[in-house]
Amino acid sequence: MPRPTVASLAYGSCTVICSALAMLLLSGTSSVLGVAAVAVSALALGLLVAMTVPRPAPRRLTVVARPAAPEPVRATVPSPVREPAREPVRERAAS
Numbered sequence: 001m002p003r004p005t006v007a008s009l010a011y012g013s014c015t016v017i018c019s020a021l022a023m024l025l026l027s028g029t030s031s032v033l034g035v036a037a038v039a040v041s042a043l044a045l046g047l048l049v050a051m052t053v054p055r056p057a058p059r060r061l062t063v064v065a066r067p068a069a070p071e072p073v074r075a076t077v078p079s080p081v082r083e084p085a086r087e088p089v090r091e092r093a094a095s
Contacts, residue, residue, distance in 0.1 A: 004050060012050025016042045 004012075020042035029035060 005053070005055065008050045008053040008055075011053050012046040015049040016046030019045050 020038055023038045023042060024035070027034065027038065029038065
């Protein structure tokens with residue numbers, strides 16, 4: 001059974017007081033049995049109101065998806081090692 005909130009306790013208490021006064025004034029009863037019946041019915045009505053007060057929705061954690069890590073940029077970087085210099089090919093002159 002969920003715990004009652006402050007609002008539900010306040011609504012239930014106000015319901016018990018107002019309904020007991022209204023029933024006592026409207027019925028005009030003065031007997032002990034009549035007052036006891038009014039008190040019990042006012043308490044039952046107050047309990048019903050306290051239990052049916054809408055409860056605040058529980059806070060839900062929102063999960064924010066992180067964007068996927070971008071692919072690393074692969075730049076073409078010239079190699080620091082140079083190829084050895086090639087000497088031009090010398091051909092013999094025709095004789």
